[in-house]
Amino acid sequence: MPVSPNTENYMYGKGELFFKPDGATGYMHLGNCPAFSISVELEKAEHYSSMAGTREKDLSKVTQKTASSSITLEEFSVQNMNLVLMGGTPSTSSQSSSALDGVEVTTVADQYVPIQEGTMRLSNVVVEDDPLSPTTQYEEGVDYLVNRESGMIMALSTGSISGTCYVSADAAALDISTVNALAESSTSGELYFVGNPDIGPNWQVRGWKVELSLSGELPFISEDIAQLSVDAEFQADRNNHPAAPFFEAVNLSAGA
Helix, strand or coil: CCCCCCHHHCCECCEEEEEEECCCCCCEECCCCCEEEEEEEEEEEEEEECCCCCCEEEEEEEEEEEEEEEEEECCCCHHHHHHHCCCCCCEEEEECCEEEEEEEEECECCEEEECCCCCCCEEEEEEECCCCCCCCECCECCCEEEECCCCEEEECCCCCCCCEEEEEEEECCEEEEECCCCCCCCEEEEEEEEECCCECCEEEEEEEEEEEEECCCCCCCCCCCCCEEEEEEEECCCCCCCCCCCEEEEEECCCC
């Protein structure tokens, strides 16, 4: 690494962020991370002399050390959502590709109800008055509305459906992952930043005991690319890392 002053020490920071949850053997990649910064705070006990008219500070002692990080993520993957929502182990299930044939639906006027509980992402929806010998095929937008992604239907009070109708549709094959929000009280593990700057020195940061939590709101609706704001709290691990109990910052320079 060049000795200062040297413009090669200016840094245009970029890099990748990894996290290894407690109990895991490997790191998960957190995806594109447009912001990662670390803050170190010290609390001090200060003493002032009373032996003269003007009090003078004659002692300062650090009584508390804390380190934290602000992280911005852009990838709403199952693993990232599970981390920030403290979900423990995500639940997984699947939906097979299938055809719904004349499923009886008891409608509620002007309210959505499931066509078939748990069946989502429908296509080729047909709604009729009888499953075997239909005399009326209802018109979407006139007699009913359908939310294909959730698999729900709403009979319109201004339409011709009264009470029960029969729905045929195709259901897509789906792999389903469910994050059980707040199933755990915390998300903790090892945080690892691998620098890859366009300009400047290359730094890697590794925190041994880091607790992650969602900072602010979870933006399911946004005008721009949505972001996950995450707070990370570094905790001391002096038993295993006495020289750098909170985290270490390692510089990689090209060898001779």
